[in-house]
Amino acid sequence: MTKSIPTLVNSSGGAAARLGDKLAPTIKAAFEQAGLTAELHIVAGAKIADAVSEAAGEGVVAVGGGDGTIGCAAGAIVDGGGKATLAILPLGTRNHLAGELGIPGDLTKVAALIADGATRRIDLARVNGHAxxxxxxxxxxxxxxxxxxxxxxxxxxxxxxxxxxxxxxxxxxxxxxxxxxxxxxxxxxxxxxxxxxxxxxxxxxxxxxxxxxxxxxxxxxxxxxxxxxxxxxxxxxxxxxxxxxxxxxxxxxxxxxxxxxxxxxxxxxxxxxxxxxxxxxxxxxxxxxxxxxxxxxxxxxx
Structure with missing residues (x-):
């Protein structure tokens, strides 16, 4: 039985928008190759934080988008108790944090990294509560x-x-x-x-x-x-x-x-x-x- 991963993607992320109709099948195929199942939801950017709050439990939640999207998701996870692990799908324009974490740009390799399960704990900054x-x-x-x-x-x-x-x-x-x-x-x-x-x-x-x-x-x-x-x-x-x-x-x-x-x-x-x-x-x-x-x-x- 494959492991199911809640997967939320910002529909307007740079790379996500370029993939267009190929976005969903590309993500699902990458996860399947790694022995995972993506519970995929394409979400408007303004609703990412709410979607992450609803989906995040004590396991892994994958979020696709740029650094702004990842920041919103990170804030939602920490505000919810910080028990969930964030898996980043680098689907924005620059994806700075993903690069610094050694997360590859290829989604098949990202899914393999998620399946491997190696984690790090990193700092989260805020200004007036915004992460x-x-x-x-x-x-x-x-x-x-x-x-x-x-x-x-x-x-x-x-x-x-x-x-x-x-x-x-x-x-x-x-x-x-x-x-x-x-x-x-x-x-x-x-x-x-x-x-x-x-x-x-x-x-x-x-x-x-x-x-x-x-x-x-x-x-x-x-x-x-x-x-x-x-x-x-x-x-x-x-x-x-x-x-x-x-x-x-x-x-x-x-x-x-x-x-x-x-x-x-x-x-x-x-x-x-x-x-x-x-x-x-x-x-x-x-x-x-x-x-x-x-x-x-x-x-x-x-």
């Missing part, structure tokens, strides 16, 4: 995401829409005056972007966008220095190339377990794992150490 698995940011990145979505609505593919969106936002970059309360002290920064990572993000060459650990129980806080649009573009380019100068490019750097950000506005836009929402100020960031159990490639012995 995120990777990062959250205030400033030009949320603005860029919104402009990119406008470009996509006009027919540009997501990867291509990033270029005019970045140019538009960097040319009009607004600086936010934010009060940070961390480690028992306060400091005010004027920055075009505040970035908060779930664990420490690496800025060295070839490692940008990656983390050395997913279970250190810390939030990394980066505030980009103020500057002209040309200087901001240069900072962005250096960071992408892994040549960021943390002493020169960032107004504030810290690793903390919790902190607050107060904006001058009553509410502020924030990108959470790439999804833009508006939250009331102050923004309260926390981390839940090793709160989430995930299917993952086993770590090499130390």
């Amino acid at each position: 995120f698995v990777n990062n959250a940011s205030v400033g030009f990145y949320p603005d860029m995401v919104e402009h990119r979505e406008e470009m996509q609505a006009r027919g540009l593919p997501k990867w291509l829409a990033n270029f005019p969106a970045a140019g538009h936002v960097l040319g009009r970059a607004r600086h936010h005056r934010l009060r940070l309360r961390l480690d028992g002290s306060e400091q005010t920064v004027r920055t075009p972007m505040l970035f908060v990572g779930n664990n420490r993000y690496v800025l060295e060459l070839g490692q940008v966008g990656k983390r050395q650990a997913l279970d250190d129980g810390k939030l990394s806080v980066y505030a980009v220095e103020s500057g002209t649009p040309v200087r901001l573009a240069w900072i962005a380019l250096r960071t992408i190339l892994g040549r960021a100068d943390t002493a020169r490019d960032f107004a504030a750097l810290a690793e903390v377990k919790a902190f607050e950000v107060e904006a001058h506005q009553r509410s502020i836009r924030i990108a959470i794992d790439g999804e833009v929402i508006r939250l009331r100020s102050p923004l309260r960031f926390t981390v839940q150490p090793k709160a989430l159990t995930v299917i993952a490639t086993p770590l090499p012995p130390t």
